Amino acid sequence: MYLVRPLVLLVSLFSSALSYGDWHYHKESIMGTEVHLQFWHEDGSRAQAISASVMGEFRRIDAALSPYKEDSELSRVNRTAGLGPVPVTAELASIIQKSLWYSDKTAGAFDITYATVGSLYDFRKGERANQATTEQLLPAVNYQHLQLDTKQNTLAFADPRTKIDLGGIAKGYAVDRAVAILQQSGVTHASVSAGGDARLLGDKRGKPWLIGIRHPRDKSKNAAVIPLENTAISTSGDYERFFIDDDDHRVHHIFNPSTGKPAATDPDGDTSDNQKLISVSVIGPRGFDTDPLSTSVFVLGKQKGLALVEGLDGFEAIVIDANHRMFFTSGLQQ
Ligand code: ADP
Ligand code: MG
DSSP states (O other), X not given: OTTXXXXXXXXXXXXXXXXXXXXXXXXXXXXXXXXXXXXXXXXXXXXXXXXXXXHHHHHXXXXXXXXXXXXXXXXXXXXXXXXXXXXXXXXXXXXXXXXXXXXXXXXXXXXXXXXXXXXXXXXXTTBOOOHHHHHHHGGGOOGGGEEEETTTTEEEESSTTOOOOOTTXXXXXXXXXXXXXXXXXXXXXXXXXXXXXXXXXXOSSSSOEEEEEEETTEEEEEEEEEEEOSOEEEEEETTSSXXXXXXXXXXXXOEETTTTEETTOOTTOTTTTTOOEEEEEEEESOHHHHHHHHHHHHHHXXXXXXXXXXXXXXXXXXXXXXXXXXXXXXXXXX
16 A cells, blocks of 8 residues: 555656647637637646737738728739739738639639629628629629739739639738648647638547538538548638529629529529539649639539549548538548
């Protein structure tokens, strides 16, 4: 008895010293969504400083790229690039360059100039561009109007009416930046999400992170829960920002650049051939890719969208069609 007790005490002290640490949580409204951060760290006050620098980075990116802030770099470019080349930061140039890469890859399904018409929509107020305005502006919706010079870091719009918006890529970019900060700070287990874009660093200390894909028509339910680690996942759906119009059509925030209207909301639309998607999740190494890809697949529809992801190494997709059926790329089909 006398001998065992101190030994047990010693062992338990030693093991608690080994696993010393805690999960740290932080939540904040930034970029028009909830940013969630969870990570493991041994030192509480150090963890607070790390949280602050991660959230500071989200706020910095929002201040540069928000279309709702008059003084953002994006707003300035939208006001001036129609008149001729304007200087842009290397960061903005790299995000536009990535966007253009996806425009080429998707034959224009992903196109940040959708905003030429899309910026006339207000989903909270239930406002949209009328038919005449849409037709008038449609020729200005075209990524080929973007003249990006990556040596000089300048941008010009060939059509003076063109506007850009980075809502389909900025949050994926931001979660990657957050993970880079966490890694530089020595963090090895973390989950960061900004709305539909999440990135996981390591696992949840011995078990995978469980990521829910929301049921697109029932907020309280998950359509699927997937175990993931060390990866990014982005979800695009027609249920995040939308209103229902007088004809009972869902007017949502993901645009088909070839029509200048929300994707697949044509009254005689393509729901019958099951190509219309209502939720798209893409899994891959970085949010900078999964974010534009989820938007792209949504616009392309089931067959073309899944084919796009099948053709990319290291990416998988889970899609839900308008009949609430779920489909996967081949790497997830077990
Ligand atoms: P969320 O913003 O809910 O995460 P997505 O990642 O799918 O969803 O991004 C949708 C956003 O992308 C829209 O709110 C808009 O800012 C932008 N967007 C909409 N249609 C397109 C498009 N065809 N190409 C590029 N960006 C788009
Ligand atoms: Mg996206």
